[in-house]
Amino acid sequence: MLKNFWWPLAFSHEITEKPKRITALKQEFVLYRTPDKMAHVLSDLCVHRGGALSDGWMNGNCIVCPYHGWEFETDGACVKVPANVKNVPVPKKARVDSYPTVEKYNFVWAFLGDLPEAERPPLPELPHYGRPDMKAIYGEYHWPVLYERALENSMDAAHAPFVHGGAFGNREEPEIPLYEVNYYDFGAEMTVTLKPPKKNIKGSWSKMYDEERPGVKTRAGFFMPCVTLLEVNLPLGLMVLLNFHIPIDDTKTVTKYINLRTFFKGNWADRDAHKRVVKIFNEDRPIVIAQRPELLPYDLGAELHVKSDAIQIAYRQMRNKYIDMGWGIDSHRIEAEFAREQAVVIPSPARREVPELAKAWVMKEVPYKKPGKLKDTDSHE
Numbered sequence: 405m406l407k408n409f410w411w412p413l414a415f416s417h418e419i420t421e422k423p424k425r426i427t428a429l430k431q432e433f434v435l436y437r438t439p440d441k442m443a444h445v446l447s448d449l450c451v452h453r454g455g456a457l458s459d460g461w462m463n464g465n466c467i468v469c470p471y472h473g474w475e476f477e478t479d480g481a482c483v484k485v486p487a488n489v490k491n492v493p494v495p496k497k498a499r500v501d502s503y504p505t506v507e508k509y510n511f512v513w514a515f516l517g518d519l520p521e522a523e524r525p526p527l528p529e530l531p532h533y534g535r536p537d538m539k540a541i542y543g544e545y546h547w548p549v550l551y552e553r554a555l556e557n558s559m560d561a562a563h564a565p566f567v568h569g570g571a572f573g574n575r576e577e578p579e580i581p582l583y584e585v586n587y588y589d590f591g592a593e594m595t596v597t598l599k600p601p602k603k604n605i606k607g608s609w610s611k612m613y614d615e616e617r618p619g620v621k622t623r624a625g626f627f628m629p630c631v632t633l634l635e636v637n638l639p640l641g642l643m644v645l646l647n648f649h650i651p652i653d654d655t656k657t658v659t660k661y662i663n664l665r666t667f668f669k670g671n672w673a674d675r676d677a678h679k680r681v682v683k684i685f686n687e688d689r690p691i692v693i694a695q696r697p698e699l700l701p702y703d704l705g706a707e708l709h710v711k712s713d714a715i716q717i718a719y720r721q722m723r724n725k726y727i728d729m730g731w732g733i734d735s736h737r738i739e740a741e742f743a744r745e746q747a748v749v750i751p752s753p754a755r756r757e758v759p760e761l762a763k764a765w766v767m768k769e770v771p772y773k774k775p776g777k778l779k780d781t782d783s784h785e
């Protein structure tokens with residue numbers, strides 16, 4: 405789990421003027437809209453007694469804590485302490501972390517970190533989204549695994565013949581052609597042409613493989629910190645699966661997906677399309693749950709890689725680079741050292757932007773992984 409990235413936290417259609425609690429990166433957030441419909445993300449931890457703002461309500465632009473009624477502006481500053489008698493000022497320290505928030509690709513994204521605006525990594529470029537020739541559906545899948553195991557699984561070509569024998573793979577022709585990894589600033593991708601499955605496809609997609617069996621051109625890639633792209637050129641048309649792997653904590657992930665297709669664009673085919681996505685996840689599920697260690701090793705030598713794993717290696721190297729920069733949230737230490745007695749939060753930009761407050765934050769920052777090569781005992785995420 406990395407700070408200083410834009411993290412997708414919820415679908416836009418899930419967020420209303422009623423505050424909603426979202427747990428992600430082992431943190432609690434409150435997401436809501438102000439009357440101007442803008443989405444906002446605050447730490448869901450009232451600075452007074454740790455009440456959950458998400459159980460509160462809105463008063464104009466302010467979110468009201470349900471415990472003692474403190475009111476917080478969208479920038480996280482408390483503007484009202486109802487128990488104070490008239491003319492007693494609101495303490496300067498009465499402030500929660502507020503995270504820069506944008507909406508794109510039907511997601512609410514929060515910048516979880518304290519970098520100034522000019523230094524923030526960008527949101528991923530997802531050009532399939534919004535294409536008029538593609539039908540999009542939205543769904544989610546929960547699994548009891550670390551998000552990085554799910555993420556790597558999503559762009560793993562070599563497992564398809566073994567885990568998804570029916571729809572995507574052909575166990576008699578499992579070779580993955582050598583491929584180049586193309587890097588972008590905050591991600592990478594590869595393209596391979598895979599052998600088509602045998603003619604055992606059922607249902608409305610069966611027509612695809614009736615006659616000749618062309619190769620299936622497949623593109624897979626990732627965008628930091630948690631998005632994967634899978635583009636499959638089926639005989640019927642293009643199918644794209646964008647997965648947003650959102651860590652709840654070290655062992656729970658919700659993968660929200662956008663599935664796009666250029667064929668069967670009527671609503672009648674949506675249910676079938678969802679079923680196909682969920683079937684794939686269900687086939688992956690026992691395999692990914694059984695992987696050990698549960699967490700993705702920091703040490704590249706801790707698992708054995710072959711040529712076809714190049715895209716996952718690209719991910720691990722990039723992830724390690726950000727851990728080495730001190731951006732890796734040490735959720736193991738959050739659990740071990742802080743969990744019950746001290747709430748810790750991902751620092752928001754205001755911690756750097758408002759120098760007179762620099763030392764005044766009541767909630768302390770999350771701990772980070774030590775940069776550099778970690779000892780085995782430290783290499784937890």
Ligand code: FES
Pocket residue numbers: 450451452453454455469470471472473474
């Ligand atoms: S805990 Fe939020 S106002 Fe007291």
Ligand SMILES: [Fe+2]
Pocket residue numbers: 557558563564567568684688
């Ligand atoms: Fe899979």
